[in-house]
Amino acid sequence: MTGKKANGSCNVAKNTSNDSDNENRNVYYAMEKPTYAYDDIKAIADYLMERTPVRPKIGIICGSGLNSLADSITNTQSFDYENIPNFPVSTVEGHVGRMIFGYLENMPVMAMQGRFHYYEGYPLAKCSMPVRVMKLMGVQYLMATNAAGGLNPKYKVGDIMIMRDHINMMGFAGNSPLQGPNDPRFGPRFPPMTNAYNAHLISVAHKMAKEMGISHEVHEGVYTCLGGPNYETVAELKMLRILGVDAVGMSTVHEVITARHCDMTVFAFSLITNIGALEYDSSEDEANHEEVVMVGKSRQSICGQLMCRVIKEIAKECQTK
Numbered sequence: 001m002t003g004k005k006a007n008g009s010c011n012v013a014k015n016t017s018n019d020s021d022n023e024n025r026n027v028y029y030a031m032e033k034p035t036y037a038y039d040d041i042k043a044i045a046d047y048l049m050e051r052t053p054v055r056p057k058i059g060i061i062c063g064s065g066l067n068s069l070a071d072s073i074t075n076t077q078s079f080d081y082e083n084i085p086n087f088p089v090s091t092v093e094g095h096v097g098r099m100i101f102g103y104l105e106n107m108p109v110m111a112m113q114g115r116f117h118y119y120e121g122y123p124l125a126k127c128s129m130p131v132r133v134m135k136l137m138g139v140q141y142l143m144a145t146n147a148a149g150g151l152n153p154k155y156k157v158g159d160i161m162i163m164r165d166h167i168n169m170m171g172f173a174g175n176s177p178l179q180g181p182n183d184p185r186f187g188p189r190f191p192p193m194t195n196a197y198n199a200h201l202i203s204v205a206h207k208m209a210k211e212m213g214i215s216h217e218v219h220e221g222v223y224t225c226l227g228g229p230n231y232e233t234v235a236e237l238k239m240l241r242i243l244g245v246d247a248v249g250m251s252t253v254h255e256v257i258t259a260r261h262c263d264m265t266v267f268a269f270s271l272i273t274n275i276g277a278l279e280y281d282s283s284e285d286e287a288n289h290e291e292v293v294m295v296g297k298s299r300q301s302i303c304g305q306l307m308c309r310v311i312k313e314i315a316k317e318c319q320t321k
C-alpha cells in the first residue's frame with residue numbers, strides 16, 4: 001500500500017497487473033468521492049491476515065453502546081482502526097474503534113467494535129468497506145447489530161427487533177454503497193435484495209429467544225436507515241410508520257447491501273433504545289445519544305447472549321455440513 005494517505009484517502013493509484021484493473025482504478029479515482037478499489041481492500045485484508053492466525057467465518061458489527069458483544073470472544077487479537085492502514089476511524093461515542101479476532105462458540109470470528117456512519121462524513125461505500133474486508137478474509141455470515149428508535153407501538157425500550165427487512169431510504173435518494181463501477185470479484189452489478197435477511201437464522205433467533213424466556217421482548221420487523229445525524233421530526237416518523245417501518249436508525253442498511261452483494265448470509269437485529277415521538281406533546285423524551293448508549297450498555301448482556309446462541313447454532317450446522 002504505497003502512495004496513499006492515511007484513513008482511506010486513496011487518491012494515488014499504484015501499478016496494477018492488467019489494463020482492466022487500471023481502467024477501473026481510473027474511474028474510482030476520478031469520482032468526486034474516492035472509494036476503495038479491490039486491491040485497496042485486499043491490502044487491508046492481507047495486512048490483517050498476516051497478523052492474526054484466525055480465519056473468520058463470522059463477521060460481527062457492534063452497534064452503539066453494544067461494544068461488549070465482543071467481550072465473550074476468546075483467544076483474541078485486536079487492532080485499533082487507527083493502526084490499520086487505510087482504515088477509517090470511528091468518531092462516534094459508544095463506538096470503540098477496534099477490530100477483534102478470536103473464537104465465539106468455537107467459531108472463528110471477527111468483530112467490529114464500532115462502525116462508520118454517513119453523517120461522520122464517510123461515503124456509504126467507505127462506511128461498508130469493512131464488510132468487503134471481511135469477505136476477503138473468508139467471512140460467510142454477517143451478524144450486524146444497531147441501536148434504533150422504535151416506531152411500532154408494540155415496542156418498548158430495551159426490546160430487540162430481529163431485522164426481517166429494510167427500506168433503503170438513502171437508496172431512494174440515489175445514494176448506495178454499490179454506486180460507481182461494479183467489481184464482479186465482489187458481486188453482480190444488480191444484486192437482488194428479496195432475501196436480504198436469512199429466514200432460517202431469523203427462525204433460529206426466535207427459537208433461542210424462547211429458550212432464553214425473552215420472546216415477549218423480541219420482535220421481527222422492518223428497519224430503515226436515514227442519513228442523520230439529527231433525529232427525526234414527528235412528521236418524518238409518522239411518514240416512516242405509514243411506510244411500514246418498525247425501527248429507525250442511521251446504519252446497517254448499507255452494510256447489509258454490501259454483504260448481500262458479495263453473497264454473505266446476513267442476520268441482524270436492532271436494540272430499541274428509545275421510542276420515536278409520533279406526537280408533538282408526546283410523553284417520550286426527545287431522542288438523545290446518551291440515552292441510546294446507556295440503554296445499549298444496559299442490554300448488551302442479553303443481546304450478546306442471543307447472538308452467541310445463534311452463532312452456536314451456526315457452528316452446529318457447519319459441523320454437520
Ligand SMILES: O=P(O)(O)O[C@H]1O[C@H](CO)[C@@H](O)[C@H]1O
Nearest residue numbers: 063064146147250251289292
Ligand atoms: O446504528 P448504530 O451504530 O448502532 O447507532 C445508532 O445510534 C446513533 C444515534 O444515537 C446513530 O449512529 C444510530 O445509527
